[in-house]
Amino acid sequence: MKRGMNSLASIAVTAPFVGVLGWVLGFYNSFPGFVGEKSALLAIVNERLSESLMPIELGLLVALLAYFGHTYLLSRLEDFDLEMENASLQLLNQLASTNI
Numbered sequence: 248m249k250r251g252m253n254s255l256a257s258i259a260v261t262a263p264f265v266g267v268l269g270w271v272l273g274f275y276n277s278f279p280g281f282v283g284e285k286s287a288l289l290a291i292v293n294e295r296l297s298e299s300l301m302p303i304e305l306g307l308l309v310a311l312l313a314y315f316g317h318t319y320l321l322s323r324l325e326d327f328d329l330e331m332e333n334a335s336l337q338l339l340n341q342l343a344s345t346n347i
Contacts, residue, residue, distance in 0.1 A: 248324060252317065259313035266306015273299025 277295035 248327070252321065252324075255313055255317045255320070259310050259317055262306045262310035262313060263303075264306070266303040266310075269302025269306065270299055273302060 274296065277292055277299055
């Protein structure tokens with residue numbers, strides 16, 4: 248039943264790093280060699296820098312969703328495990344009391 252939980256945890260941990268890598272690549276590509284007016288260059292660099300933040304936002308979104316999903320599913324699995332343990336103890340108690 249816990250199949251895939253480690254993968255979900257790995258996604259939650261690595262997604263921000265992938266976002267940061269995308270941001271670094273976008274940041275690096277934001278400063279090409281320009282020749283022209285300073286205000287036009289600033290506008291272009293500003294636009295490219297704002298676009299370079301998108302991978303970090305997506306990485307954080309994926310990480311948060313994976314983390315909350317992992318936490319929710321893990322708590323549900325723990326509840327189910329406790330419920331099954333209690334049911335098995337009740338069954339053992341019933342079987343022990345009927346054999347006397």
